[in-house]
Structure formats: structure tokens, C-alpha cells
Amino acid sequence: MIKNIAPLLGLACLLWACTPAKAPEEAAASPQPTAADARPVAARSAAPAPEPAFDIDYLTGRFDPATHPDFAKVDKRYTNRDDFYLHRTAYEAFERMYAAALRDNIRLEVLSATRNFNRQKQIWEAKWRGERKLEGGEAAPQAYPDPAQRALAILRYSSMPGTSRHHWGTDLDLVALNNEFFAQGEGKRIYDWLAANAPGFGFCQPYSPKGAARPHGYEEEKWHWSYLPLSQPLSTLAAQQLRNEDIKGFEGAETAAAIDVVNKYVLGINPACK
Numbered sequence: 001m002i003k004n005i006a007p008l009l010g011l012a013c014l015l016w017a018c019t020p021a022k023a024p025e026e027a028a029a030s031p032q033p034t035a036a037d038a039r040p041v042a043a044r045s046a047a048p049a050p051e052p053a054f055d056i057d058y059l060t061g062r063f064d065p066a067t068h069p070d071f072a073k074v075d076k077r078y079t080n081r082d083d084f085y086l087h088r089t090a091y092e093a094f095e096r097m098y099a100a101a102l103r104d105n106i107r108l109e110v111l112s113a114t115r116n117f118n119r120q121k122q123i124w125e126a127k128w129r130g131e132r133k134l135e136g137g138e139a140a141p142q143a144y145p146d147p148a149q150r151a152l153a154i155l156r157y158s159s160m161p162g163t164s165r166h167h168w169g170t171d172l173d174l175v176a177l178n179n180e181f182f183a184q185g186e187g188k189r190i191y192d193w194l195a196a197n198a199p200g201f202g203f204c205q206p207y208s209p210k211g212a213a214r215p216h217g218y219e220e221e222k223w224h225w226s227y228l229p230l231s232q233p234l235s236t237l238a239a240q241q242l243r244n245e246d247i248k249g250f251e252g253a254e255t256a257a258a259i260d261v262v263n264k265y266v267l268g269i270n271p272a273c274k
């Protein structure tokens, strides 16, 4: 239950040196009467309701970002799509980061933002049925008759519905969807900028290189960035409450437990983003 993210924002800003330095000061000043406390009772009762608590439905993307009150549409200046949404708090942080990058002649184009359960189900089931080929060109049902092997093959490039961080409105894909682009030249300059500066705006790369520190989960994605002041509490909620049995409602969902998709994929992230 996330009733008030201000202390979390403060903690995140202490850890990642957020550029907007208000939150730590507010957190440090919490024993003092706040501006809200000083307001007349009538004004306080008229204040907007606190943000709804995150729950399993939210974690698994069972909502429509286009109508969710906490979501904002991503402006056309950031993307050439007109159907991208982000949680407002993450979006505002992204806008600040985008502006800072632009001052260094870097354009952080948004290539993907929120994808809800239904959208991920379409992608997943098209691959599961073989209507959409896997990245190697094979049809999944023929190449992988065993359901768990088929699910693992799809998981190399697509997340299972209900397990994607893109459900949360906190994560976005930037600039290019391949690691090679970010390995040299202009791509490397962009990645180096993000690695150095994104943490200051609250963003972290959850899909860091696989290895001892991150043995499970999706392969490295240098383009995928997550807004920690929101996604960190969501990861904690997933660790505490999300079960493989909650990953359901699509073809192949029966493989979730055998794969242990919650522990290995949802929670198999860069330790620095936990």
C-alpha cells in the first residue's frame, strides 16, 4: 500500500541525487508543520484525494492508461506516436530529463511507454499461436511443442502478460531498440549520457547485463529506463504479493509457475533498481 510516496521520493532523491531537490528537504522537514497542515480544515478536506494504492490489478496492467486519472498522454514532441501514456509523476521526471538531454544535443525519443495487459496479451498470443513469428523466423508452436519451452522462447524478446514493467506507467524505451546501436558512435554518446545523468532524474536501467549480479530475467536492454520513485515500491509490492497464480488470462499462462516467472522475470532486475 503506497499511501504517500513523498518519503520514498525523498529517499530516492538522496540515493540518486535528483535534480529537483525539493523532496529531501520536505522529508527532512516533516516534523515541522507543513503547508498543508497550516491550511484551514475546510481547505484540507477539499484537497484532491490521495493517489489510489497500487494493487495486483495495477501491477498486472489490468487498467486502461487512456482513462486512468493518474496517467498523462505523452506529447508529440517526444514521440511520433499518439497513443503513448505514462504515469504523470514519471512523465514529469521524463520531461525534465528530456530537456536536460536536449541541452547536450541528445533527443530522447520515446519508442514505447505504457502497454497494458490486453496489449501484451495480443503480442504474446500472436507469438504463442505462431501468427507472429519469433525473432529467429520460426513459428513457436512448431519450433517449441513443449509449452514451457515455448514460453521461454517468447520470453527472450517479449514479456508475459501481467509481468511487464511497461504495465506500470513507470518504464519507457528510448531512442533505439537494440544494444548494438548504443555500443559505439552517437549511440554510445547517448547511452553514456543516460548512464551518467538518468539516475539524477530518478531513472534506472532495470535490464542490466546478465551475470552473477543478475542471473535471471530478460536480456540486457540499454534502451529501457524505469522511474524508481514509483517503480521501486511497485517492485516491493510484487515481491510481497504477486504470485505466479496471478499471471493468468491468456494462452500459455499455465507455464507461469513452472518458469517461476514472478521471481525470475518480474523480480530479476538490476539490483541497483530494487
Ligand SMILES: [Zn+2]
Residues within 6 Å of the ligand: 112, 166, 171, 172, 173, 221, 223, 224
Ligand atoms: Zn521496454
